[in-house]
Structure formats: structure tokens, C-alpha cells
Amino acid sequence: MNEQELCCARMSKKICAAKQILAIESSCDETAAAVVADGRRLLSSAVASQIDAHQRFGGVVPEIASRMHTEAIALVVTQAMEEADIDYSDLDAVAVTAAPGLIGALLVGLNFAKGLCMATGLPLVPVHHLRAHVAANYLTYPDLEPPFIALIASGGHSHIVRVSDYTHFQVLALTRDDAAGEAMDKIARALGLPYPGGLHMDRAATGDRGAYKFPRPRLSGDTLDFSFSGLKTAGLNLLNNCKQKGVTVNTQDFCASYRESVCAYLADHAMAAAEKYSANEPLVLAGGVCANSRLREMMTERCTAAGIELFLPELALCGDNGAMIGAQGYYEFLAGNIAGLDCNARASSGI
Secondary structure: OOHHHHHHHHHHHHHHOOOEEEEEEOOOOEEEEEEEEOOOEEEEEEEEEOHHHHHOOOOOOHHHHHHHHHHHHHHHHHHHHHHHOOOHHHOOEEEEEEEOOOHHHHHHHHHHHHHHHHHHOOOEEEEEHHHHHHHHHHHHOOOOOOOEEEEEEOOOOEEEEEEEEOOEEEEEEEEOOOOHHHHHHHHHHHOOOOOOHHHHHHHHOOOOOOOOOOOOOOOOOOOOOEOOHHHHHHHHHHHHHHHHHOOOOOHHHHHHHHHHHHHHHHHHHHHHHHHHHOOOOOEEEEOHHHHOHHHHHHHHHHHHHHOOOEEOOOHHHOOOOHHHHHHHHHHHHHOOOOEOOOOOOOOOOOO
16 A cells, blocks of 8 residues: 555545544634534533624624634634533534635634644634534434435525535525525614614514515416515615605514515425425525524424424524534535645635
């Protein structure tokens, strides 16, 4: 066996024996790190939130986010390692979000991970943020395995994908414009609700779901793609019309009605995808919007009625976190998806 074959054999042996992954997430406004074992067991999780810093602006300011990631990342990674009670020599790889996200924020996490890999000799595993949201379910449900259909709904993305294997994703539908989270965040801001808007809209939605009428978005052709821009515009127009006429908007009714429209739209397409593309496969929810109480309730009701097995990530794993990066990073590592130190971040990327 020559030197190159020996090197490959050693790497293959290490991959097969992979156990513990240090994961780093910095794609938006959460600086997070975690240690995950075997893609299923969470050994530690540390998160530094930036909500307070961005709240006065009503949304994430990219430059502020990048600076705060720079300030927090070393402390967050140290906290995750100490909580896991392991040394870097006990790790098998460092996984990090490489795409998609705010480019400046992504680069903070990626370059820190590169530095760790240079110092320790550990392999660098780039992870796609949306794949990781799906993988959060592996931590909640240790027995969950592909294939399955996944609805990924977050502030910047609305996708339906078929996960045929841990690292093979087929996009069945995606948004043509705004994402579900964006559609709720902007309306929440117009209502004067604090940031993050979607969360506060969900909490405020205690009124009549049918009090305000919103159009159901439709796209021409045989497609399950989403379009939330028209729904968002309808919400803003209704608020502006009420203001011009001096009509008081009932916030609880408005939030309940608007939330119902967004959630029903997501649920309609997810159920249609399950019927069209899966053969008795489970349906999985992923992403920050999947923490929405009405969406979880609605999907539970519909899947029960249709006899479809539904998996919902625990609430703590719906938003951005390092644990989900570690879960997906483990399977990317097993598949040999290892990057060099020339790996770059990408603000946008297919799944």
C-alpha cells in the first residue's frame, strides 16, 4: 500500500469511527455552538442571542450581527466544550454553517472553525443551514430515518423537500418571493409588535381567526411553490386602509386571522406534497416558523386525519442553534463531505 492509499485508509477508518462533532452556527443573529455525538445525542449547547440588540431596529442589522458574532464566538465555543466536558482531542470533526445566511455573519463562524481545524488538525465539515434544520428532528427523534417529506419554514426560506438519504435532498417546492417567516415578521412590525415579530404574533393571536379576510395565494400551473408577497401586501393594505378610515384594528383578531392564512397555506402544500410524492413516508417539520403553535396544531390535526406520521422538532431546536449543525454535520462527515481551508461562505445556495 502506497502513502496515498494509506492516508485514504486512515481517513476512511476515522470516518467510520466518527463519534463527536463540535458544531458552530452564525448564519444570522444567534451565535451558537454544540457538541453532538453520533448525530443523535446532544452533549452540550450554548447560544448567545442578539435579540435585544436588534429589537430597537425591528429586524436584524447585518453589520451589528457580524460584530456581535465576533465578540461572542470564542466564549460560546468554550462554553460548549466545557459543558460537554471533553477536549479537542476527543473530537472527530468541526462542523460549521457555510450557507445560506448573512455573508458577514457566516464568515465569522466559518473562519473561527477554520482556525480550530488548523490548530487541532481536525477535519472541517461545511453544513447547509436548511439541511441542518431538518436534522434537528434526529435529536428529538433518535429513531427517525429517511426517507421522508420535510416542510422547512423559516424567516428566509419556505421549502418542501424529499429527504431520500441523510445527505440527498430533492426540492419539491420553494417560495417564489417572500418566505413564511418574512410574511409574518413584516405584518407584526406594522402592528407595532416587538422583534422577533413572528413569535409575538403567535402569542397575540388569541382572537377570532375569521375576523379579517385574506386572499389565499395561488400560482398558475401544476406547482406546489409558495408566494407570500401578495398575502403580505394584503395585510399591509388592510392596516393602512383602517388607519386612513380611523378604524381601530383588533390586534388579537388580526394576528389570529393572518396567522391562520399563513399556516393554512403551508399546511395545504405540505399535505399535497405528501400525497403526491411520498409512499406512506412520514412528514417532518423544520425551521423557526415550525415553532408556531397554530401550525403545529394544524399539521397534527391534518396528519392524524390522513394517517400520516408527523415529526415535530422540540421548540428549542426550531430556531437557529448549534445542535442541528452538529446533527447534520455528523452525516455529512460520514459521507465524506469535508472541505479544505479554502472553503468559502455563500449567502445563498441550493439545498
